[in-house]
Amino acid sequence: MKLVILSGRSGSGKTTALQALEDLGFYCVDNLPLGLLSTLATQLREESSEIERIAVGIDARNLRSQLPRFSELLRAVREQGLTCEVIYLDADHDTLLKRFSATRRRHPLSDQDMSLSEAIAHEGELLASIQTSADLLVDTSKMDPHTLRNMIRDRVAQRSGRLSLLVESFGFKNGVPPDADLVFDVRMLPNPHWDATLRPFNGRQKPIQDFLGSQSDTPELLHDIEQLLLRWLPRYEANDRTYMTVAIGCTGGRHRSVYMVEQLAERLCKAGWDAQIRHLELE
Known part of the structure; x- marks a missing residue:
C-alpha cells in the first residue's frame, strides 16, 4: 500500500493536487487530523484489500498541538511497513496574496485580528515541520492548475519504483x-x-x-x-x-x-x- 501525504500553504494548489490523485484512483481524505493518520493506514490495510493507494491532505486547519509532532507521527506510519511519501506545495508570498485576492476566498487563518498577509506567513510557520519532512517540494508560483495536475500525475501517481x-x-x-x-x-x-x-x-x-x-x-x-x-x-x-x-x-x-x-x-x-x-x- 502506498500512502501520499499532501500538504502546503492555502492557495498553493493542494486541493487541485488532491483531486488529481483522486481522479487517478487514489483513495483520498482531506484535512485528516494528524493523530488519526496511523489509525487510518492500519484500518485500510487490514480491512480493505482493494485499496492500494491513499492520499491524505494535511494543512493548517489541523489540530495545532499535532502539527509539531508530524515527524514522530510520520515515523509511526512508516514503521507499519507502508510506502509513504510527503509532498509539500508552496508558492511565493506575493503569488499567494494575488490568488486569494482574485478568488476572494477567506484564508482559513485570517480574522479581524490577523490580516491576509500575516495569515499566509503564520501558516508557513505552522506547517514548517511538514515542509522539513517533505520528500518533494513543489513551487507552484508559475504553475496553472493544468500544469500542476500533469506534474502530480507524472511525478507522483505514475512514478515507478525508481528515483x-x-x-x-x-x-x-x-x-x-x-x-x-x-x-x-x-x-x-x-x-x-x-x-x-x-x-x-x-x-x-x-x-x-x-x-x-x-x-x-x-x-x-x-x-x-x-x-x-x-x-x-x-x-x-x-x-x-x-x-x-x-x-x-x-x-x-x-x-x-x-x-x-x-x-x-x-x-x-x-x-x-x-x-x-x-x-x-x-x-
Missing part, C-alpha cells in the same frame, strides 16, 4: 528555484541574448541549438554534468531518495539553460533514467 528525476531550467535573475536539489550554473557559455537575431528564440529552437552547439565549451560542460549525475544519481537512489530536482540556470532562463536541460534530459533518458523536463521561464 523520480526532474531537470528544470531557470533564470538567476529570478532566483534559484526553492525545489532544486542540485544546481548548475551555465552562465559561462556565450549568451545568445546579445545577438539581436537570436534573442527572440529560446533554447528549444534550432537557431539557439545551432549557436550553442557550435561553441567549444558547450559539449565539455554538458559531458561533465552528465557524468557527475550518472555517477551520483544511483547513490541518491540507493539511499532511499524518492525525488530529485536538477536545476540548470543562466541569466534569463530562456536560452542557455533551456538548451542544456533539453540536451541533458535526452542523455539521461538514453542512460535509463526517466528524466522529466520543466522550463520555469517559458511557462
Whole structure:
C-alpha cells in the first residue's frame, strides 16, 4: 500500500493536487487530523484489500498541538511497513496574496485580528515541520492548475519504483528555484541574448541549438554534468531518495539553460533514467 501525504500553504494548489490523485484512483481524505493518520493506514490495510493507494491532505486547519509532532507521527506510519511519501506545495508570498485576492476566498487563518498577509506567513510557520519532512517540494508560483495536475500525475501517481528525476531550467535573475536539489550554473557559455537575431528564440529552437552547439565549451560542460549525475544519481537512489530536482540556470532562463536541460534530459533518458523536463521561464 502506498500512502501520499499532501500538504502546503492555502492557495498553493493542494486541493487541485488532491483531486488529481483522486481522479487517478487514489483513495483520498482531506484535512485528516494528524493523530488519526496511523489509525487510518492500519484500518485500510487490514480491512480493505482493494485499496492500494491513499492520499491524505494535511494543512493548517489541523489540530495545532499535532502539527509539531508530524515527524514522530510520520515515523509511526512508516514503521507499519507502508510506502509513504510527503509532498509539500508552496508558492511565493506575493503569488499567494494575488490568488486569494482574485478568488476572494477567506484564508482559513485570517480574522479581524490577523490580516491576509500575516495569515499566509503564520501558516508557513505552522506547517514548517511538514515542509522539513517533505520528500518533494513543489513551487507552484508559475504553475496553472493544468500544469500542476500533469506534474502530480507524472511525478507522483505514475512514478515507478525508481528515483523520480526532474531537470528544470531557470533564470538567476529570478532566483534559484526553492525545489532544486542540485544546481548548475551555465552562465559561462556565450549568451545568445546579445545577438539581436537570436534573442527572440529560446533554447528549444534550432537557431539557439545551432549557436550553442557550435561553441567549444558547450559539449565539455554538458559531458561533465552528465557524468557527475550518472555517477551520483544511483547513490541518491540507493539511499532511499524518492525525488530529485536538477536545476540548470543562466541569466534569463530562456536560452542557455533551456538548451542544456533539453540536451541533458535526452542523455539521461538514453542512460535509463526517466528524466522529466520543466522550463520555469517559458511557462
